[in-house]
Amino acid sequence: xNHPVTLSLRTGLLASAxxxxxxxxxxxxxxxxxMHSDLRVLDPVxxxxxxxxxxxxxxxxxxxxxxxxxxxxxxxADFTVSDDGLTYTFTLREGLTFHDGAPVTAADVVxxxxxxxxxxxxxxxLMDVTxxxxxxxxxxxxxxLSEPFSxxxxxxxxxxxxxxxxxxxxIAATPPDQAxxxxxxxxxxxxxxxxxxPGVGVTYEKFAEYIPRDEPASGYAGGKVVNVDRxxxxxxxxxxxxxxxxxxxxxxxxxxxxxxxIPLTEGDDAVLVELxxxxxxxxxxxxxxxxxxxxxxxxxxAAMMAMSQEPVLAALMGDPQYYKTCGAIFGxxxxxxxxxxxxxxxxxxxxxxxxxxLEEAGYDGTPVVLMQPTDGPTLRAxxxxxxxxxxxxGFTVDMxxxxxxxxxTRRASQAAPADGGWNMFFTNWEISEIAxxxxxxxxxxxxxxxxxxxxxxxxxxxxxQQYIAAKTPEEQKAAAEAIQAHAMETVSYVPLGExxxxxxxxxxxxxxxxxxxxxxWNLTKTEE
Amino acid sequence: MTSYLIRRILSVxxxxxxxxxxxxxxxxxxxxxxxxxxxxxxxxPETLARIREAMGLNEPLLxxxxxxxxxxxxxxxxxxxxxxxxxxxxxAGRIGPSISLAVMTIVITILVAIPMGVIAAWKHRSWVDHxxxxxxxxxxxxxxxxxxxxLLLVFSVKLAWLxxxxxxxxxxxxxxxxxxxILPSLTLASIYIALIARMTRAAMLDVLNExxxxxxxxxxxxxxxxxxxxALKNAAVPIVTIVGAGFALLISGVVVTETIFNIPGIGRxxxxxxxxxxxxxxxxxxxxxxxxxxxxxxxxxLSYPLFDPRIRY
Numbered sequence: 001x002n003h004p005v006t007l008s009l010r011t012g013l014l015a016s017a018x019x020x021x022x023x024x025x026x027x028x029x030x031x032x033x034x035m036h037s038d039l040r041v042l043d044p045v046x047x048x049x050x051x052x053x054x055x056x057x058x059x060x061x062x063x064x065x066x067x068x069x070x071x072x073x074x075x076x077a078d079f080t081v082s083d084d085g086l087t088y089t090f091t092l093r094e095g096l097t098f099h100d101g102a103p104v105t106a107a108d109v110v111x112x113x114x115x116x117x118x119x120x121x122x123x124x125x126l127m128d129v130t131x132x133x134x135x136x137x138x139x140x141x142x143x144x145l146s147e148p149f150s151x152x153x154x155x156x157x158x159x160x161x162x163x164x165x166x167x168x169x170x171i172a173a174t175p176p177d178q179a180x181x182x183x184x185x186x187x188x189x190x191x192x193x194x195x196x197x198p199g200v201g202v203t204y205e206k207f208a209e210y211i212p213r214d215e216p217a218s219g220y221a222g223g224k225v226v227n228v229d230r231x232x233x234x235x236x237x238x239x240x241x242x243x244x245x246x247x248x249x250x251x252x253x254x255x256x257x258x259x260x261x262i263p264l265t266e267g268d269d270a271v272l273v274e275l276x277x278x279x280x281x282x283x284x285x286x287x288x289x290x291x292x293x294x295x296x297x298x299x300x301x302a303a304m305m306a307m308s309q310e311p312v313l314a315a316l317m318g319d320p321q322y323y324k325t326c327g328a329i330f331g332x333x334x335x336x337x338x339x340x341x342x343x344x345x346x347x348x349x350x351x352x353x354x355x356x357x358l359e360e361a362g363y364d365g366t367p368v369v370l371m372q373p374t375d376g377p378t379l380r381a382x383x384x385x386x387x388x389x390x391x392x393x394g395f396t397v398d399m400x401x402x403x404x405x406x407x408x409t410r411r412a413s414q415a416a417p418a419d420g421g422w423n424m425f426f427t428n429w430e431i432s433e434i435a436x437x438x439x440x441x442x443x444x445x446x447x448x449x450x451x452x453x454x455x456x457x458x459x460x461x462x463x464x465q466q467y468i469a470a471k472t473p474e475e476q477k478a479a480a481e482a483i484q485a486h487a488m489e490t491v492s493y494v495p496l497g498e499x500x501x502x503x504x505x506x507x508x509x510x511x512x513x514x515x516x517x518x519x520x521w522n523l524t525k526t527e528e
Numbered sequence: 529m530t531s532y533l534i535r536r537i538l539s540v541x542x543x544x545x546x547x548x549x550x551x552x553x554x555x556x557x558x559x560x561x562x563x564x565x566x567x568x569x570x571x572x573p574e575t576l577a578r579i580r581e582a583m584g585l586n587e588p589l590l591x592x593x594x595x596x597x598x599x600x601x602x603x604x605x606x607x608x609x610x611x612x613x614x615x616x617x618x619x620a621g622r623i624g625p626s627i628s629l630a631v632m633t634i635v636i637t638i639l640v641a642i643p644m645g646v647i648a649a650w651k652h653r654s655w656v657d658h659x660x661x662x663x664x665x666x667x668x669x670x671x672x673x674x675x676x677x678x679l680l681l682v683f684s685v686k687l688a689w690l691x692x693x694x695x696x697x698x699x700x701x702x703x704x705x706x707x708x709x710i711l712p713s714l715t716l717a718s719i720y721i722a723l724i725a726r727m728t729r730a731a732m733l734d735v736l737n738e739x740x741x742x743x744x745x746x747x748x749x750x751x752x753x754x755x756x757x758x759a760l761k762n763a764a765v766p767i768v769t770i771v772g773a774g775f776a777l778l779i780s781g782v783v784v785t786e787t788i789f790n791i792p793g794i795g796r797x798x799x800x801x802x803x804x805x806x807x808x809x810x811x812x813x814x815x816x817x818x819x820x821x822x823x824x825x826x827x828x829x830l831s832y833p834l835f836d837p838r839i840r841y
Contacts, residue, residue, distance in 0.1 A: 040610045040804070041566050046579065048568030121570065142633045161570055177578040179566070179612050197621050198611040200792040236693065237787045237796060240677070242694035244685060245790070376805070405805055408564035412573050425567055441570040451572055 027231040027526050031509065034242045035518070036501070040198045042191075043179040045119050048161040050430065050517075055270060057220070057519055058204045058231070059099070059295060060165035060185035062089055065220040066156040068514075070335070072157040073221035075213065076104070076166060076186070077141070085148045085471075086131075092139040094392065095211045098168055098437060099190045106135030111169035113143075113156075119176040120162040122155040122439045125468070150470045151438045159220050159517050160432040182184060186214070188521050190222040200236040203448035204520070217513055217522045224521040228509075231520045243504070244493040246271060252509050255518050256501040258377075259319050265504060267480055270528075275322075275502045277516040278333055280500025281430040282326070283316065283382055284492045287424050287441065289455040291416050293368065293395075294423055298361035300491035303368075303424075306393035307386055308349030309497035315381035318501060323499040329484050330440065331431035332498060335473075336480035341488025341493060354393035369396040369417035371410060371425040375403045382426040382496060411452045425452075431498070432516055437467045437483050442493045453493075540822045547818045548600075551811055552593050557626060560805035561585075562609040565798060570610045594689055596811065606808035608801075615812045618797065626793035628662075628705070630778035631712040631783075634771060637720040642767070644721070645728025646755050647784035649736055660725055667722025676788040677717040683711060712789040725768050731763035738762075746775035764835040772819075772828040780817040 037051040046055035057476040063074040075089035078308045096104035110133055117127035118510040131146040132164065145152070156164060167185055174180045183191045187206035196202045212223035233249060236242040239258045247268055260350055265271045287303065294300050313323040318484055326332040328340025344350045368390060372383035387397045398417075402410070407425060415421040444450040445457030467479035487493070505512070512523045563580040564571070571579075580586055583594075599606055605615040648660035652813065684692035690711055696704040713772035736759055737740065779823050783795035832839040 038800070040608075047566050048570045054567075069803065109797075121806070172667070177575070177582040181612060189770075196613070198613060198618065199797055200621070223793070224653045234790075236790050238790070241788060241790050244680060248684065248692050250691060276757065403803070405560035405564070405803060409559050412561070412564070412576060429569075433570065433656040444572070451570065451573060481585060490670065503614065512676055513784065 006442060022192055029227075029527075030230040030232055030521070030524055031228050031253065032232050032234055032251040033253040033255060033518075033521060034245070034251055035233050039168055039196075039202050039233060041179065042183050042196075045162060045176055046179050046482070050160070050389075051462045052084075053160060053163065054517055055191075055202070056165045056185075057161070057187070057517055058189040059183060059187045060167060061187045062157070062163055063088050063225075064153065066157050066159055067221040070219075072153040073215075076449065077109075078504040086145045087144075089136075090141040090143070092141075092210070093213075094139075095445055096186050098186045099184045099207055100168070103138075103208075104166065104186050105138045105169075106141045106429055107138075107142045107175045108172065110135050110307075111172035112166045113141075115172045115174070115176050116162060120164070121441050121444070122151070123157040123162070123164065123185055125149075125438055126155050129449075129468075133495065142404075147234050147469070148471065150476055151436060151468060152175065154436060155438055159434065159515075160430050160441070165259045190224045195232075203233075204231045207231065212521075219335055219515055220517070220519065221476035221512070224519075225523045226521050228271055228520070234507075236528055241495050242515070244505065246504055249506065251527065252506045254504040257504040258319055259322055259501070262319075262504075270506055270508075272506055272507055273502050274383060275500060276503045277510065277514050279331065279516045280322075280498050281378075281428045282331060282434060282498050283312065283378075283426065283428045284388045284442070284445060284493050284494045285386060285424055285426045286451075286453045287380065287491065288422055288453050290414055290418070291421060293363055293366045296361055297490055298357060299363055300303050301489075302324070302354045302361060302363070302393065303390060303395065304445060304491050304494050305344050306354035306395070307345060307389050307494060307496070308347075309495075310348065311389070312382050312385045313497045313499060315385045316378065317470065322502065323497060327495060327497045329442075329487055329493070329495050330480060334431065334435045336436060336477060338399050338481045338484045340485045342480065343449075344420045345495065346497075349389060351389070351393045358394050363394070365396050367396045367417070369409060369421070369423045370397055370399045371407050371422050372399050372401045373407045373528065374401045378428055378499075379404065379426060383424075386424075386426070386496075401402070412446075413509040414454065419522045426496070429515060437480055443483060445492075455490070457490060457492070460490070460492065529841050531583050533826075536748055536829075540819070544818055546813060548597065548811070548815060549593070552596070552731045553589070553815045554805075555805070555810060556589055556592075557775040558805070562805045562807065565610055565804045579825060596808070600815075605812045606814055608806050609811050610804050610806050613804065617809050618809060619794070619812060619816060621749075622698060622792055622794050622797045623779075625791050626782075626795070627700065627792060628695075628709060629712055629716065629782065629793060632709050633716040633778055634775050635725055636713055636717040638771065640717070641721040641724035642728050642760070644725040646732055646760060647727040649732030650724065650751070650755055652733060652736075657729075660729065664726045667718050670718070672715060672719055673784050673788055675718045676712070679711045679715055680788070692784075695791045695793075708789075712785050712791055715785050715788070716778065720778075723774070724770060728760075728763065731766050732759055735759045735763045748791065761835055765832055768831055769828055770836065772824045776817075776821050776824040778813050779820060780813075817834055 039051050039055050041047045041049055044052050059387050060077050063077045064072045066072045074313055075475045077092045079090045081088055087297050093155050104246045117123040117275045122520050125328055129145050129147050129149050130388050131144045133143050136142050142333055147354050171180050188207055188210045191205045192203040192205055206226045212225045213224040217223055239261055242254050243261050243264050246254055262273050262412055273286050287300055309325040317323045325346040327339035332337040364509040370387055373379045383399055409423055410422055413421050417423050437443055443460055443461040445455050447456035448454055463483045467476060470476040508526050513519055537706050563576050567576055567579050607614050644660050681692045694706050694708050698705045699737045723747055744754055745828050783799050786793045786795045798813050
């Protein structure tokens with residue numbers, strides 16, 4: 001016979017056990033990741049920082065998105081185009097809500113696009129030909145152009161540098177040069193503001209009310225189905241610490257794995273090192289068109305002729321598995337891949353030819369002030385190798401080491417190099433940021449309004465207009481080829497090849513989408 | 529004593545005022561542009577200029593200083609130029625790990641270094657003394673990052689006894705706190721033990737040669753009491769001074785250890801703010817550090833009469 005107290009105790013224990021079991025089943029799944037950089041700026045319009053864009057993909061949604069094949073697909077909205085190609089009508093999906101519970105309306109879309117159009121390079125060009133952008137009703141946005149803009153969908157759906165993320169109209173009313181102070185989107189994750197600590201980490205929670213599209217996820221398009229409860233991005237200043245944390249299971253993912261640390265993970269079956277996407281970064285050099293010697297196009301050509309991509313990439317990455325020579329200014333593997341004018345760069349350089357060209361140009365030995373950032377692991381090698389290559393061709397090079405912050409201040413100076421200005425610097429771009437003539441800022445030829453270096457090049461502006469006005473993909477491609485030929489003739493910039501950091505993940509993370517921008521929908525995490 | 533205390537506290541005000549002017553001007557004279565950090569790499573010069581204007585960086589320096597100082601007098605240290613987070617929140621979030629790490633390091637240091645120094649002085653020129661001195665030289669010579677990495681390699685990677693990184697506050701429980709704080713504290717303590725043990729030994733050697741020690745021995749006082757009560761108390765003043773200064777240093781600047789063990793402390797916050805030219809954060813941290821040093825020095829001074837009754841305020 002069971003004693004009542006014992007029975008009650010047993011029942012209680014059983015209930016507790018069931019509760020514990022249920023608790024276990026409901027335990028939150030958190031993905032801990034170390035991203036390529038620390039998140040500091042939260043406004044995806046004011047900055048072009050990649051980490052801010054990655055953050056924006058977590059919490060905001062976009063009207064249309066690029067799929068795995070590079071085609072633009074409906075995301076928040078379905079769209080139609082008028083026969084004359086001048087009117088685009090977007091109809092928002094039903095049930096879209098912001099994280100504060102408010103419904104997403106066409107007015108929010110118009111306000112977000114307007115703010116983006118004042119800041120983004122492609123957006124500005126699009127706004128130049130916009131006749132009207134209006135909310136026809138709560139769910140319909142009508143965008144009318146004054147002239148055809150062949151890259152319309154490619155610009156509105158581009159994944160970088162600044163995609164047009166949709167935010168509430170009251171937040172999008174913030175001037176584009178001032179950072180927004182509320183971070184509310186309608187994307188698949190919610191920003192947990194109370195857990196945001198710049199320099200330490202940021203947390204995102206699954207947004208339960210998000211309604212994914214029915215199509216399977218593809219690229220940045222399709223259903224954004226979230227299979228984890230929380231994602232935490234942790235800042236780890238030391239890569240070695242991050243690798244230790246990955247191997248111990250403290251974190252699940254290192255987005256950008258230093259190549260020299262890969263051997264540490266060899267033999268560890270719980271960790272996988274892989275290239276997430278076929279696209280990486282292009283590294284490049286930019287000359288100052290305003291001051292001697294690079295105000296002379298022939299001397300710019302001589303400098304490009306003196307350079308060779310392979311040694312630069314080898315110094316930057318070390319392992320050839322993670323870099324490749326590529327003479328295409330729009331990136332290799334992109335629709336506009338073309339290598340006109342970059343033959344010497346990928347064939348080992350031509351120092352003798354460069355020396356002859358320099359003599360012909362009457363180079364007088366004016367020192368080339370070359371800025372070398374010493375605090376950026378992906379930026380410090382290029383100037384060192386380039387300096388050697390330029391010297392071998394007869395240039396006098398004055399390489400000046402400095403931190404990146406000093407460099408970005410100095411490169412904005414139009415003063416003569418001897419008075420605090422500069423002649424050349426190097427930086428890197430994600431391929432998606434340079435993949436067409438509209439978004440590639442180095443191809444801006446508007447003099448003082450152009451990107452640092454300030455080329456005054458009306459011809460390239462004319463060629464870009466031809467690209468924008470092109471009616472077929474073939475015409476666009478032909479225009480892009482003409483731009484590449486002209487850009488290399490005038491040496492708008494020197495493409496120095498492509499490289500890519502692999503990601504390292506624990507094998508408990510599966511189904512990650514192979515997108516250049518790391519996204520956290522679709523993936524799953526199994527308990528270890 | 530009270531009037532001394534008030535005098536000392538009041539004397540801090542002009543010091544902090546001068547520090548604030550010096551730091552403010554120095555930062556503005558350093559090359560760098562927070563607007564460039566915000567805007568990203570492909571911002572045109574025109575965009576940068578507009579952002580700089582919106583951030584108030586184009587205002588005259590005097591106007592900027594007056595605005596900043598006016599805010600501080602009302603308890604508002606401003607917001608980070610880069611993230612927009614209030615500076616006080618940023619500092620408050622980082623001070624806990626720094627203080628925890630500093631306290632634990634100092635406790636380990638005192639528990640190990642002072643007995644080591646006392647024993648080394650007591651066994652002067654014996655093998656024990658040589659051992660302590662050898663450890664001291666080693667502690668000074670081996671860079672702190674190497675000690676950190678070796679501890680990580682042994683206890684986290686090879687033995688898997690302790691997690692390799694991170695910080696858990698004491699409110700999460702003593703176990704989780706200790707398992708993440710022990711390696712960084714031992715790393716930092718390695719150099720402090722070397723320093724304090726040496727200091728203790730030197731101070732004790734001076735005291736042990738005093739006449740009153742010989743008298744105490746002659747009166748039959750036991751060696752333990754002689755060393756730790758009679759001698760150590762008299763040797764304490766320089767030791768306390770160094771321990772206090774070390775504590776302030778531990779809170780404000782242990783960047784390498786914080787980085788290796790991923791401790792979200794004040795050191796990394798300072799370095800990140802400097803690299804990003806985040807002026808309000810740097811200014812607040814330097815004022816905090818200056819205040820901390822003044823406060824620690826004051827506490828050290830006030831503690832002297834505890835060890836040496838001849839000192840009076």
